[in-house]
Amino acid sequence: xxxEELKYxxxxxxxxxxxxxxxxxxxxxxxxxxxxxxxxxxxNRNILLDMGAFSVMMLIGGFVLLRNSNRTxxxxxxxxxxxxxxxxxxxxxxxxxxxxASISTDNLKDSLISVTxxxxxxxxxxxxxxxxxxxxLGSGGILYGFYKGGQDAGRNLSDVPAEVWGIVLVTxxxxxxxxxxxxxxxxxxxxxxxxxxxxxxxxELSE
Amino acid sequence: MKQLSPHTxxxxxxxxxxxxxxxxxxxxxxxxxxxxxxxxxxxxxxxxWRAFGSYKGESKFTTWMYRVALNTAISGFRKKKRRPExxxxxxxxxxxxxxxxxxxxxxxTKFLYQAIEQLSEIEKAIVxxxxxxxxxxxxxxxxxxxxxxxxxxxxxxxxxxxxTLVPHFGGTHPSSY
Numbered sequence: 001x002x003x004e005e006l007k008y009x010x011x012x013x014x015x016x017x018x019x020x021x022x023x024x025x026x027x028x029x030x031x032x033x034x035x036x037x038x039x040x041x042x043x044n045r046n047i048l049l050d051m052g053a054f055s056v057m058m059l060i061g062g063f064v065l066l067r068n069s070n071r072t073x074x075x076x077x078x079x080x081x082x083x084x085x086x087x088x089x090x091x092x093x094x095x096x097x098x099x100x101a102s103i104s105t106d107n108l109k110d111s112l113i114s115v116t117x118x119x120x121x122x123x124x125x126x127x128x129x130x131x132x133x134x135x136x137l138g139s140g141g142i143l144y145g146f147y148k149g150g151q152d153a154g155r156n157l158s159d160v161p162a163e164v165w166g167i168v169l170v171t172x173x174x175x176x177x178x179x180x181x182x183x184x185x186x187x188x189x190x191x192x193x194x195x196x197x198x199x200x201x202x203x204e205l206s207e
Numbered sequence: 208m209k210q211l212s213p214h215t216x217x218x219x220x221x222x223x224x225x226x227x228x229x230x231x232x233x234x235x236x237x238x239x240x241x242x243x244x245x246x247x248x249x250x251x252x253x254x255x256w257r258a259f260g261s262y263k264g265e266s267k268f269t270t271w272m273y274r275v276a277l278n279t280a281i282s283g284f285r286k287k288k289r290r291p292e293x294x295x296x297x298x299x300x301x302x303x304x305x306x307x308x309x310x311x312x313x314x315x316t317k318f319l320y321q322a323i324e325q326l327s328e329i330e331k332a333i334v335x336x337x338x339x340x341x342x343x344x345x346x347x348x349x350x351x352x353x354x355x356x357x358x359x360x361x362x363x364x365x366x367x368x369x370x371t372l373v374p375h376f377g378g379t380h381p382s383s384y
Binding site: 022037105190 | 216220221229232235246250261269274278281283316337339363368
């Protein structure tokens with residue numbers, strides 16, 4: 001027995017199987033409009049959801065600022081615009097880079113490089129967003145709330161009690177510590193295993 | 208996703224319909240279960256459609272299909288069910304249809320699939336292209352490696368297949384490969 005005989009067995013069987021499994025042309029046409037189940041498409045959908053949630057929050061914040069426009073200072077508006085612009089650019093760049101990696105007609109090695117790099121980048125961004133950006137924005141939000149609450153009485157940030165600063169700092173540090181463990185587990189579960197498998201395939205091709 | 212015209216959609220569907228055997232072969236190679244197989248089949252069709260606008264005829268359509276299908280199966284698709292490493296597949300789990308096959312052929316096909324199952328994802332791609340009569344140059348182009356590297360990999364794959372298949376098919380002398 002040699003490989004030519006294997007070729008014959010393989011080709012004969014797969015031809016028979018393909019005939020049996022032939023999908024009708026109408027079903028093929030319907031498949032063009034389904035949702036992709038690839039890892040990168042799921043990440044893309046998550047990004048769109050994040051963008052949607054962020055937009056809703058910004059709209060609510062903008063509405064509150066405008067409603068209280070007689071008490072709104074220029075720096076609050078400037079900060080809001082900066083946050084919205086930065087977030088918009090950030091999400092747009094993520095979405096674009098994922099789209100570029102999604103459809104690959106490259107050879108397998110280049111495709112693997114592109115997908116692993118994209119997953120790597122996304123996992124790092126996701127991790128740092130949860131561990132750093134969330135507590136910073138959360139703390140900023142709490143302190144801003146204190147500031148706005150005391151604005152009518154002429155108080156500002158320097159009048160916020162030291163205990164409040166302390167509680168905000170400690171809560172942020174505890175959150176970050178827990179977030180490191182939780183997000184590592186979550187990110188690994190969602191994409192880490194797939195990422196490791198892809199890297200193994202890439203190493204094999206690079207041997 | 209860029210909207211392609213209905214005319215292009217019709218052209219695409221007809222081309223894929225003529226060559227859907229390629230997709231079935233890739234699904235057979237990479238899926239253990241029927242549900243996974245259906246999911247992968249749909250995903251490959253979708254990725255082919257999304258990439259169709261960028262196909263300019265620089266390679267044969269079938270070569271391009273293999274490239275996209277293998278990219279999808281290996282890098283784009285996450286298997287839901289994981290098989291324990293040493294658990295052999297049963298006949299039904301191959302998802303193979305046994306019509307028109309005599310007993311000896313069925314056995315040979317089963318052993319061949321069992322042998323292929325022991326290979327890595329990359330080795331499965333290379334051996335599938337080889338069994339489909341693709342030249343070393345074609346395989347190198349699809350995989351993104353050199354022709355020499357294809358030769359080295361195929362020798363290793365032959366060694367692995369020999370270990371599993373020789374007891375069933377006979378031909379104990381190494382030179383039978």
